[in-house]
Amino acid sequence: MKILVATELTQGTRSNDYNYCVPGELVWVQEPCDRDRRNPDGGCGCGRGFAGVASHRATTTAEVVEVGFSRDELIIAMRTSLADGGWPQDWASDVVDDNLTIASAFPAGTVIERRLEEFQARTA
Numbered sequence: 603m604k605i606l607v608a609t610e611l612t613q614g615t616r617s618n619d620y621n622y623c624v625p626g627e628l629v630w631v632q633e634p635c636d637r638d639r640r641n642p643d644g645g646c647g648c649g650r651g652f653a654g655v656a657s658h659r660a661t662t663t664a665e666v667v668e669v670g671f672s673r674d675e676l677i678i679a680m681r682t683s684l685a686d687g688g689w690p691q692d693w694a695s696d697v698v699d700d701n702l703t704i705a706s707a708f709p710a711g712t713v714i715e716r717r718l719e720e721f722q723a724r725t726a
């Protein structure tokens with residue numbers, strides 16, 4: 603199964619890249635706030651970000667990796683993270699499925715970036 607995790611790879615390709623995540627942690631996609639809702643290069647940065655489940659911080663770069671976890675195991679991990687972050691735990695299966703859907707569209711090893719609701723490969 604392929605999942606999206608935080609990576610430092612290709613950081614700096616865009617001048618407004620940032621990475622406060624732990625490399626390799628599972629990420630999820632949050633709704634942009636009002637400030638960045640229509641602008642992935644907005645001042646907040648959430649419209650181009652992925653949120654890390656362990657660090658509770660964010661990055662603009664995620665990598666598709668092949669893992670031996672099951673979807674159920676990911677949901678358990680996500681549920682714990684959402685609870686820690688003060689988010690509703692019943693979001694867990696939806697945000698895991700978002701992650702898996704995005705990851706399934708790219709070969710393992712691809713670094714992707716986010717432009718609001720669009721996800722695209724970066725060339726390394």
Ligand SMILES: [Zn+2]
Pocket residue numbers: 634635636637638646647648649
């Ligand atoms: Zn924001």
